[in-house]
Amino acid sequence: MTKTVGRPPRSETDVLEFRKKVSRHAMALYRDEGFEAVSMRRLSKAVGCAPTTLYAHFQGKTEILMLLWADILAEMTQYVQENLKRTTEPTERLKAAALAFVGYWIDHPDHFRLVFMSNDVGRSDVDSFIETGDVQGSFQIFADLVGDLNPKRIDVKFRTDALVAGMIGVALCSITIRNYTWPTVSMMTGQLIAGVTAAPQKSH
Amino acid sequence: MTKTVGRPPRSETDVLEFRKKVSRHAMALYRDEGFEAVSMRRLSKAVGCAPTTLYAHFQGKTEILMLLWADILAEMTQYVQENLKRTTEPTERLKAAALAFVGYWIDHPDHFRLVFMSNDVGRSDVDSFIETGDVQGSFQIFADLVGDLNPKRIDVKFRTDALVAGMIGVALCSITIRNYTWPTVSMMTGQLIAGVTAAPQKSH
C-alpha cells in the first residue's frame, strides 16, 4: 500500500523466475550426472549465482530437491499408465498398475530416494510448503482404479492411500533391506490389493 | 596352514572385539546425543582410534550404523509386545500390534531413519553382510499373530512380509510426506490387515 523508500523486495514474478531457473538446472544436473551431482555448489555454478544466494531463495537443499519431484512423479505416472492391461476387468487393471508402480521405483532407486528419502526426518517444525498437488495428482490414477473396482465408492480415498503407502513400503523394503528374502513383488502387491478389495471396515 | 613370517593378520577374536567396542560407543553416542552425533570423527575419538582406522574395519558409515539396528528393533519389538491387547481374539491382537508398530516409528522418526533410510540406495553391488537375523526376529512376532489368525497356516510367510512392508510404508509416508492429508494410521493399518485376512490369492 504505502510506498516506501529504497529498493523494493523481489517481485513475485522475479521470485518465480529464479525458482524456475534453479529447477531447470537442478533437473539437468540430476538427469545428466545423477543424484550426487546435484550439490549446492555445483548447482549455484550452473545457475550462475553464488552458493549463498540459493539460501536466500530456498531454506535448504531439501526444498530444492522437491523441485524434481514433479518430473519424476510424472514419468512414473506415465509408466504406470502404459502398463495398464488392456483389460476392462477392474482387478486386473489395478494389479497391473500396482506392479508397474512398485517396479518403477525398484528399477529407479535413485528416484525413490529423491522423492521419499530426502526429507529431513525429525525437523518437522519447519513449514515446508511443498506443492502437494504433484503427489495428489500421481495418486489420482489409483483412486480412479480403486473407484472402478468399487462402484459404490465406499472409502475410496483411504483405501487408495493405504494401497499407495503399502506399495511405497514394498518398494522401500525391497530397495533397502536387500539381504532379507522378501516374497516377490507380485505376491506382496497382490496382498495389498486383497486389502483394498476386502469388505468395508467396521468403524467401531 | 603354512606359517609365514611377519605379523599375522588380525585374529578373529580381535576383529570381533573391535567391532563390539565400536558398536558400544556408537550406541552411547546415538542414545545420548542423537543421530547427528554419530559421526566418524567423533566416533573414532570415543573409540580411541584414528578416523581412518574405522575404515580398515568397516566399509563405511552405513555398516557402522547397522550395528545399532538390533537395539532399536529390540526396543520396538518390546513396545509392540507391551501393546498387545489382552484379548485372545486374533484380529484384535494383530491390529493392536500393527498400530503399536507403526506408532513406534512415527514417535521415533530418527530411529526410523536409522533403520530404513540409511542404506546407500543405488550401490547394491556392495555385499553388505548385515545380520538379517535381527530383522527376521523382530518380524517373527507378526508371523505368529498372522499364523494364529489363520490356523491352516496358508501363506503365512508372505502375508506377514506384505503386512510388515505395508506398515513400514505407512510409517514412511506419515513421516516424510507430512503435508499430504493421509488418513489416520488406524485406518490405513486396518486396510493392510484386511488384506492379510482376505482369502488366499489364486496363483495364476
Next chain:
DNA sequence: ATATTATTCAATACGCGTTCCAAATATTTC
C-alpha cells in the same frame, strides 16, 4: 544526486564422509 533499502557476493569457517599416503608400530619367524 543522495539517501535508503533489498539483494547479491566473496570470503571464511565448521564439521561432515571419504580417500590417499608416508611414517610409525606391533607382532611374528628366523
Next chain:
DNA sequence: GAAATATTTGGAACGCGTATTGAATAATAT
C-alpha cells in the same frame, strides 16, 4: 637380535551442506 609382514597413525586433501559477515550492487523515493 634382524627381517618381514600387518596394522595403525597422522596429516592432508576433496567436495559436501550450511552459516556468518561485511562489502558491493541494484533499485527505488525524494
